[in-house]
Amino acid sequence: MKLSVDLEALIRAIPDFPIPGILFRDITPLLKDAGGFKAAIDVFVERFKNEEIDRIVAIEARGYMLGAPLAYALGTGFVPVRKPGKLPGTKFVEEYALEYGTNALEIHDDAVSAGERVLVVDDLLATGGTAAATGRLLSKLGADVIGFAFLIELEALGGRKALPAIPVTSFITY
16 A cells, blocks of 8 residues: 555654653654544555454554544444553453553453454554553453554564464554
């Protein structure tokens, strides 16, 4: 797919955020650019339009900005994976390590049904801890994770290694 917008040019690098030593890749300039945002969603749609997908599962919070419009464009359901304390009702919790600490994720216990084909979407793949935790949550629900899709991948951090045996797609690599 030939893009009329240079997506990488719309991603800002912010050193020492959220802690010293981290180079944060900020997608907010891309999101505020109408052509850039549309082009970003379009690359996801083009890649996954011929896949059988029952649900797009997106990771809080930047994953929602890509996952919700992708679910709409593909005509699928959308499932949010949230940080602790933000989902009411019965849920599963999974802890994970970040490149700069630890956290946890939650999903409703009825978010997907066993055997449903899901695509996990987030803005960035770093160490893979967040995505792997999401995969473990979906496994508890019996979902068939058909892939992980990221706008950005930080190759040097080796996040793909945390996601063995499931296809990983990224569109911009650093």
